[in-house]
Amino acid sequence: MDRRLFIGTLAGGLLAAPLVAEGQRAAKPHRIGVLIAASKAFITPYLQIFRQALHELGYVEGRDIRIEYRYADGHYDRLPALARDLIGLHVDVIVTEGTPPTRAAIQATTTIPVVMTVTGDPVAAGLVTHLARPGGNLTGASFFLPELATKRLQLLKEAIPGIARVAVVWNPRNAVHGPAVQDVETTAKTIGVEIRHIGIQSPGDVADALALITKGRDSLVILEDAMTNVASAQIADTALRHRIPAIFGLSTFAEAGGLMTYGPNRVELWQRAAGFVDKILRGAKPGDLPVEQSVRFEMVINLKTAKALGLTIPASLLQRADQVIE
Numbered sequence: 001m002d003r004r005l006f007i008g009t010l011a012g013g014l015l016a017a018p019l020v021a022e023g024q025r026a027a028k029p030h031r032i033g034v035l036i037a038a039s040k041a042f043i044t045p046y047l048q049i050f051r052q053a054l055h056e057l058g059y060v061e062g063r064d065i066r067i068e069y070r071y072a073d074g075h076y077d078r079l080p081a082l083a084r085d086l087i088g089l090h091v092d093v094i095v096t097e098g099t100p101p102t103r104a105a106i107q108a109t110t111t112i113p114v115v116m117t118v119t120g121d122p123v124a125a126g127l128v129t130h131l132a133r134p135g136g137n138l139t140g141a142s143f144f145l146p147e148l149a150t151k152r153l154q155l156l157k158e159a160i161p162g163i164a165r166v167a168v169v170w171n172p173r174n175a176v177h178g179p180a181v182q183d184v185e186t187t188a189k190t191i192g193v194e195i196r197h198i199g200i201q202s203p204g205d206v207a208d209a210l211a212l213i214t215k216g217r218d219s220l221v222i223l224e225d226a227m228t229n230v231a232s233a234q235i236a237d238t239a240l241r242h243r244i245p246a247i248f249g250l251s252t253f254a255e256a257g258g259l260m261t262y263g264p265n266r267v268e269l270w271q272r273a274a275g276f277v278d279k280i281l282r283g284a285k286p287g288d289l290p291v292e293q294s295v296r297f298e299m300v301i302n303l304k305t306a307k308a309l310g311l312t313i314p315a316s317l318l319q320r321a322d323q324v325i326e
Helices: 003-015 040-056 076-088 099-108 145-159 177-191 203-216 226-241 266-281 303-308 315-320
Strands: 030-036 065-071 093-097 114-120 138-143 165-170 194-199 219-222 246-248 260-264 297-302 323-325
Touching (some): 030 076, 040 065, 076 093, 076 099, 093 099, 099 138, 114 266, 138 266, 145 165, 145 246, 145 260, 145 297, 145 315, 165 177, 165 203, 165 226, 177 194, 194 203, 219 226, 226 246, 260 266, 297 303, 303 323
Parallel strands (some): 030 093, 114 138, 219 246, 246 260, 297 323
């Protein structure tokens, strides 16, 4: 589905008159805190999806719920203070995206329910001990990043059979990136690809990372998190200008000029977050709600970029793509 059309439809839905059962109306609005490691500009389309999903569950903003947003703009060191800020507002539940804000939230409170979404393997990251019964105050939806990172490398190799070197762009401060990079290195050995590392831990690292990308001219595999997502538009632009093949996690970066994307369906995950919030506001304990895994993954190929890079994408790969940009 075209992302701009989809978001436009959501925005229109948010303005539509709701049909809410009388029994669903709260005596006073519940407060929902949203803790985001990325920027407001990056996350806004997904927050619209979240708000629309709550709307469809019968919640009217201003009457049944109030949502408080806090953004770290890629600065992970700001997350603990932002989490405490939300706790000080006496929110009823905190929603997070990604591992670092989720960790900040559960370190800041053991009583307020936390709903995570678009979060890499929470067991490997030490956020929960079991997916089926997470316990404590955390639940939500996640995906298995190491498997996805390996799949991106394999797809890049399939698109460019003669590829010999790949640079992996990742955040060493993200707890789930380490295991993902290890899996990528293991797979790389089996398919004859040399791996180089480019780390982006803070906004101040972006310029150096772009310089390394330009100098090395290796094909790129980007592991998503708040920091690399903030830099991904610049990475996509740099890759296109310097004729560097790159595979990302979010379809928006194929639209921005990246060669390929492969990742979980973020729309689905944010819709699930609304479902978890609904259950918790109705009295469910987060520790009793199983953590759900993403079941929908999307591949997008930018054929215009492929032609600009002088690449011929195999027909077998194009046929498997969910979207081909021509």
